[in-house]
Amino acid sequence: MASNRPAPEFLHGSTDSEFGVEQESWEEWNPTEESVRPVRGRHRVSRQRGGLARSSTVLGVGVIAAVGAGGIATAQGGKPPVHISMPDLSSVKDSLPDAKSLPGVGALISDSDESGSSSSAASAAPLTTVGNGQSDAGEALRARIMQQAETQQDAADAKAQAVAQEAAAKKAAAEAAAKQAVAEKKAAAEKKAAEEAAKKKAEAERLAQLAKSYKLPVASYTVTGTFGQPGSMWASGYHTGLDFAAPTGTPIYAIHSGTVTEAGYANAYGYRTIITLDDGTELWFCHQSSINVSVGQKVNTGDVIGRVGATGNVTGPHLHLEVHPGGDATGVDPAAWLRGKGLTP
Structure with a gap:
């Protein structure tokens, strides 16, 4: 069990910075049965004030978390980010030791407050940065997937087109070869017929010329x-x-x-x-x-x-x-x- 803190005694001549009362000095406090009894008066009022301050701090942290969540939702919804300036949360850290474990608040309270720079940077940074990062990463992944899908589809289309062009080329070549074969056969037949006709014509001319020197032996028979x-x-x-x-x-x-x-x-x-x-x-x-x-x-x-x-x-x-x-x-x-x-x- 942790030892009890010395009970403060407020003396005239000094002012307490937390509670706003004057005090002169501190004396050692040894708790007794009488001293640990519930005390009414200024100490009770001080405890109530401390409770009120702590409740106010929790409420403020909740508001900050709600505003931060709203900023993230706004960033994810595609609206322009809203920059929110954060106040000094050192008092919250002192008054609420478990504030780091609260969702959306722990990241705002840094242990590097000793240097004095990280806390101010975190408080000045907009809460929508995380949302924008997630949105940008999601959009980048989606764009990459779509690009890969388009690339694969283009490759498949190009392959199908190449296969179709090859089949069309083969079909055209076969048809051209068939037409050429028919044309060659027809040309050969025509050539042969022309040669035969020319040969017959030449033979007829030869025989006609030869017949001039030959005659049938009888005119009527x-x-x-x-x-x-x-x-x-x-x-x-x-x-x-x-x-x-x-x-x-x-x-x-x-x-x-x-x-x-x-x-x-x-x-x-x-x-x-x-x-x-x-x-x-x-x-x-x-x-x-x-x-x-x-x-x-x-x-x-x-x-x-x-x-x-x-x-x-x-x-x-x-x-x-x-x-x-x-x-x-x-x-x-x-x-x-x-x-x-x-x-x-």
């Missing part, structure tokens, strides 16, 4: 037998030439210019004339009724070399034409050979 036609009437078992049926005496023309190498009767062929062309091809004109040329004679295209007849192994008047390239015994199809010269039998 009917084809009654074709090359390769099978039958027992022919010794080889098939027809070896092309038959132009026409009335007896119909003129026979030299198909192309050449030399007469044979002119006379040849058994089953009847009267036959052979003209050898410059390339060695032999043309046989058979079953004639008469011959108008002789061996060694030069003939030109369109010259009359004989007449249609029915001599030899025949069933009626006609011209039997055979073609033997190089003088070979085996002949070729006269119709195909004539077409190769621009003539159509």
Whole structure:
């Protein structure tokens, strides 16, 4: 238990600074049964005054805390801070030792009052500083989070856009490749068709030019037998030439210019004339009724070399034409050979 403080005795001639009364000096106080009894009078009044002062101090501290809380709430609400000048709280510290433990008040009472600077700085500082710091920190954190979210969203959008652009580029490239392939195929087909058309045109021109030097052996006729036609009437078992049926005496023309190498009767062929062309091809004109040329004679295209007849192994008047390239015994199809010269039998 703490020892009792000496009871003050107020003497005349001095003034107490706390209570405002005059006193002369202090004397030692030894408590006795009589002295510890409740004392009525000035001491009781002094205690009441001290209680009133302490109550006033607590009330003042409460007001200060309320004003400080209001300042913090004002700062957090976005309103401009209000600066409040704090009075000297040294008397509060002395009168209320537990004031440091009060919420919102302890920070205002600093232990550094011994230096005399911290207390005045704390009292002069605005109470809204803490609120502003919390608000600024919250806003900074919120801004940072929003910035990170926007950055992530921008990155996701950029990635999606890049993927879409890549897919569109691939699709466009595939479509372009397909179109190019179709165009190339069409161009190749057109080129091939153009080449074939040009080739046909050139061949037609060549044949037309060549046809000027070739002529069909009979002007008016009917084809009654074709090359390769099978039958027992022919010794080889098939027809070896092309038959132009026409009335007896119909003129026979030299198909192309050449030399007469044979002119006379040849058994089953009847009267036959052979003209050898410059390339060695032999043309046989058979079953004639008469011959108008002789061996060694030069003939030109369109010259009359004989007449249609029915001599030899025949069933009626006609011209039997055979073609033997190089003088070979085996002949070729006269119709195909004539077409190769621009003539159509």
